[in-house]
Amino acid sequence: MKKVVRNGDIIELQINGLGHGGEGVGRYEDMAVFVPGALTGERVKAKLMQVKKSFARAELLAILTKAEQRINPPCHFAHQCGGCQLQHLDYQEQLAHKKSVVESALRRIAKIQNVAVQPTLGMEHPWHYRNKIHLQLKQAGKQIKLGFFAEGSYELAAGLGDQVCLLVDQQINQVVASVEQLINKSGLTVYDWSTKTGLLRHIIIRRGFKTGEMMVVIVTSEERWPKESEWAETLVQRHPEIVSVVRNINTSPDRVILGREDRVLVGKSFITDELNGLQFHISAASFYQVNPQQTEVLYNKVLEMAGLEDKETVVDAYCGIGTIATFLAGHAKQVIGMEIVPAAVEDARKNAELNGITNTEFHTGMVEKLLPHLVSEGLRPDLLVLDPPRKGCEKEVLQAIQEARVPRVVYVSCDPATLARDLGILDSLGYQTIQVQPVDMFPWTGHVECVVLMSRT
Template identity: 65%
Template sequence: MAKLTPVKPGDIIELDVHGLGHTGEGVGRYQGLAIFVPGALPDERVRAVISQVKKSYARGKLIEVVTRTTDRILPRCPAAADCGGCQLQHLDYQAQLTHKTTLVKSALTRIGGLNDVPVRPTIGMEYPWHYRNKIHLHATQSAGRIKLGFFAEGTHQLTADISEQSCLLVNQEIIEVVAAVEELLNSFKIKSYDWESKQGLLRHVMIRRGYATGEIMVVLVTTAENWLTEQELAREIVNRHPRVVSVIRNINTNPGRLILGPQNQVLAGKDSITDRLCGLKFKISAASFYQVNPRQTEVLYNKALEFANLKGDETVVDAYCGIGTIASLLARHAGSVIGLEIVPDAVTDARENARLNNLFNIEFFNGSVERLLPEMVARGLRPDLVVLDPPRKGCEKEVLEAILKTQVPRVVYVSCDPATLARDLGILAGAGYEPAEVQPVDMFPWTCHVECVVWLKRKHSP
C-alpha cells in the first residue's frame, strides 16, 4: 500500500465537508487528517489551500465550493467573511439552529460522557437581526480622520466603518449614535490610539442601550493622556442624541486587547442606564455584565425559572449573579436568595436593583464564587436550589465541590459554552446529579455561539 504524502502549507486539496467545528468552520478529513476550512459547510465538496499544519489537524482557506449544499445562503453583510463577528451568515438560519442543537449534544457525549440527556431543539428568533443592545468599536486613524468599526479577525486593521456600513446584528438606534459620535470625534480632532507606537488618546467606543427604556450609554475608552475637551465633547453627544443619558470616560492603560480599564469618569448625565426585563427594572453600569440580546434573554431566564420549580419558601443561591437579573426573577418566587459576584460595581448595581424592584429577600455578597460558596457551606448553608451562570471558562472545582457538600436537591446551570458546560455536568453527574433536561437558546444568531439552560436533580431527592 502506497504511503500517503502528508499535506503541507500551500497544498491545494479537494475536501468533503461532514460537519462544523465549535467556531463555525467546516470540518472534513483528508488523508486521515482533520481539516478545518472557514466558510465551508456540511455536505459540500470544496477546494482549499492549506494554510497551517499541526500534528493532529490542519487549517485551510476556501478557494471554491465544488458541490454546494442547499443550506448555503448569500451573507447579507459584505464584511461577514472578514470581521469574524458572524461566522455563520452563509448558513440558512433554521440550519444554524439544527447545528447548534447538534453541537450541544456532541459536547455532552464527547466531553461529559453523557449519552442519554434530553436536549431540546434550540429556540431561535422570529427576526434574528438587529438584536444586540451593546457594541464595542475600535478607533483608528484613516486619511487624517477617526473611524469607528471592527478590526479584521486577529489584526489591528479596520474591516468595516460602522458609520458607513451598518452592522446587521446591532440595534439600529445604536448605529445612529455611532455615526454622530464619529462625526463629533473628528470635529474635536481627537487622535486615535496607535497599537504600534502606543501613542494617541482614543482606543475604543462602547455603546449600550436599554431595550425597553431606550436609554443609551456612550463609553469613550482612552489612555490616561490629559484631555481638555472631554466634557465639551460629552455635552455635544448628549445634545446631538437626546436618548444618550450617560457619557463616560473609561481609562485603560493595559497594552493588551482588554476593552475596559478599571477607572470610569462620568462626563455627562448619569453613571448608568436602566432597562426592564421580565417585568423588572435594572440599573446597568459601564462595566456590569448584561445579556446583549434582550428578547432571547427573557426566553432564557423564563426557562431557568421554569426549571427552578420554586414553591415559594426555598433558599436559593445565585452564583455569578452579575447585576442580579436572575436573582431578582427568582426572588419573586422564593423565600430568600443569596447572590454571589466578583465584580464590585455589579454588586452595587445588584443591591440597587433589588431596591428598585422592592425585593427585600435578596442579599448580595462581593467576592469570587470559588471562595464565598465554600465558606458559606462550611458555616452551614444548605440551599434548596443553586443557580450557576459562570463565565465561558465554567465553574472552578471549588464551586462544584461545595455544591456536592450541600447535597442541594436541584441545580440550574446557565452556560454560554457547551464544552465547559459538558465538562461540569459530567463531574456533577459522576457525583450523583442527573442532568434532566437541556434547553439551548439562540442568543447570538449568525454566530457559532449558543447558550444553554439545564436542570439537574440529585439522585434520591424528592
C-alpha cells in the same frame, strides 16, 4: 506511502460536518481539515494555511458543489469581519446545528448519553438584536474609522461610520455614525499600541431595549482631553436618547478593554432597562446579556426549571448585576447572590432596591471561595443557579454543591464544552442531568447558550 501535507497546498475536500465554531470540517490524508465558510455536504477547493500533526486549517478558495442550506449573506462585511460565522447558513439550519453542538459535547466530554437535548429556541426576527457594541478605532489616512477587527487580527475589517451592523440595534448604528463624525471633527487621536501614545482606545455603546436609554463609553488613555465635556454635550444634543456619556480611563499597556476609573461627562453613570417588568440599572462595566428578547426566554426557562414554591433558599452563583436573582426572588423565600466584581454587586443591591425586593443578599468575592465558606458555616440551599463565565466552574464550586447536598441545580452556560465538562463532574458527584435546553442568544454566530436542570440522585 503517506503523502506529505504542507502549508500552501491546494486541495479538494468533501465537507462532512460543521465544527463548534461553525467552520466546515472534512478529512484529507487522515487529518481533519477546518474550512471557515464551508458547509456540510459541499465539495470545496481550499488552501492549507496551518498544518498540524492531526488537523489543519484552510482558506476557502471555491465552492465546487453548493449545499442547499447555503444563503447569500446580507452583510457587506460578512466574509471579512470576525463577528458572524454563520451568515451563509439558513437560520433554521443554524438552530439545528447548535443543538447538535450541545449533543456532541455531552456525548464526548460529559459521557452523558441518555438525555434528550431540546430543539434550540430561536428568534422570529434574528436581526438588530444586540443592545451593545464594542468598537475599535483605526487611523486611515487623515480620517479615524470605527469598526471591528478581522477575526484573529488587529486589522480593521469592517468600518461602520457609513455602514451598519445588522446584528446591532438600529439606534446604536445611528449613534456610531455621529461618534465617528465628532471624533474626526474634534481632531482627537487614536491610541497607538506600539508607542503607547494617543487618546482613544475603544468605544462602547449600550441601549436599553425597553426604555430606549443609551450610554456611550469613551475608553481613553490618561492623556488630557481639554474639551471632553463639550464634546459629550454635542453628542447628546444630536441624540437626546443618550442619558449617559462616560469617559473610562485605561492605563494598562495590554488590550484589556476597560480601566478602573470612570468619569461621567454628561448625565448619569448608568442606564435603565427592563426584563419581564423588572428594572435594572446598567453601568459602564456591568455584565448584561446583549440580546434582551432572548434573555427573557432564557431566564423564564431558568424560572421554569427552578420549580420554586415561595419557600426555598436559592443561591445565584456568578450573579452579575442580579438579573437572575431578581427574577427568582419573587418566587423564593431567599436568594443569595455571589459575584467577584464589586461594581456589579453594588448594581445588584441597587436593582433589588429599585424593584422593591427585600429577600435578596449579595456577597462580593470569588465563588470558589465564598460558596465553600458559606457551606462550611451551614448554608444548605434548596436550589443553586450557576451562570459562570465561559471557562466554567472551578472544582471547589462543584465540590461545595455536593457537600451541601443541594437537591436541584440549574446551570446556565455560554460554552457547551465547559458546560459538558462540569456536568460530567457533577454526574460523578451524584447529580443527574434531567433537561437540556439550548437558546439562540447570538443568531448568525457559532455561539449557543444553554440552560440545564440537574437533580441530586
